[in-house]
Amino acid sequence: MAAAQGVIDGIDRVIEYFNARRLDLPDGFFDRKTQFVINGAPFETLLGQPPNDPLVLMLARGPAGFRFTSKTLQHAIPDAKLERGEIATDGDPSTIAIELWLSGKLRGTSEAVNTVVPITLKLAGAGHVAVAEATVDAGVLDQLRQARLRP
Numbered sequence: 001m002a003a004a005q006g007v008i009d010g011i012d013r014v015i016e017y018f019n020a021r022r023l024d025l026p027d028g029f030f031d032r033k034t035q036f037v038i039n040g041a042p043f044e045t046l047l048g049q050p051p052n053d054p055l056v057l058m059l060a061r062g063p064a065g066f067r068f069t070s071k072t073l074q075h076a077i078p079d080a081k082l083e084r085g086e087i088a089t090d091g092d093p094s095t096i097a098i099e100l101w102l103s104g105k106l107r108g109t110s111e112a113v114n115t116v117v118p119i120t121l122k123l124a125g126a127g128h129v130a131v132a133e134a135t136v137d138a139g140v141l142d143q144l145r146q147a148r149l150r151p
Contacts, residue, residue, distance in 0.1 A: 007096060007123065008087055014066075015082045015100070021074065023067045028128050032062035036069060037133040039141070043069065066132075076147040077104035077113055085116070096121045106143060108150035115140045 010026040017024045036043040044051040044060035051057075059068055074080050085099035100117045117134050124130040136144075 004089065004093060004096065006127065007121065007129070011084060011087070011096075011098060011121075015084055018070055018074075018080075018082050023070065025063050025066065028126075030063050030066055030132075031124070031126075031128045031130075034062045034065065034129050035131045036060065036065050037131060039135055039138070040133075072148060073102075073144070076107055076144040077102070078107055080104040094123045096123070106147040106150075108147065111143070113140060113143065 007029075010029040013026045014029065038046065042051065042060075043065055044056050047056050047060060049056045051060075058064060081103050083101040083103075085101065088097045089095065090097075098119050098121070100119055101114070102117055103112070103114045105112055115137055117136055119135075120131075120133040121129050122131040122133075
């Protein structure tokens, strides 16, 4: 249970840093190979380049991948705020499920975004996050893509 509490504390710190627009991460929360998955697609497959390209992997995984994704989200929603819901486990200490509430106004509009994003974290034996899977409503994802293109 102590390991799970450490991950929960890390989740709360990541949220705190995101809301403060800081790119810091708790030490050891992600390692350089941590994979991010959005709606079933590994982030590196969404960048328009070969997913095994070393530069793509450097940008899409680990702390760099998290920072890249955070900045992209904060660009689309300049006042983006995350709040954490309950944390659930299914008895498997290597998997943690959380719900994050994302809110804010889309860039260039006054259109509000208020959505719940289920996240599943798969932990490595060393206690860091090995895979972070997010499920984002397709309509919200499209709104984010459009907002990123606005000046």
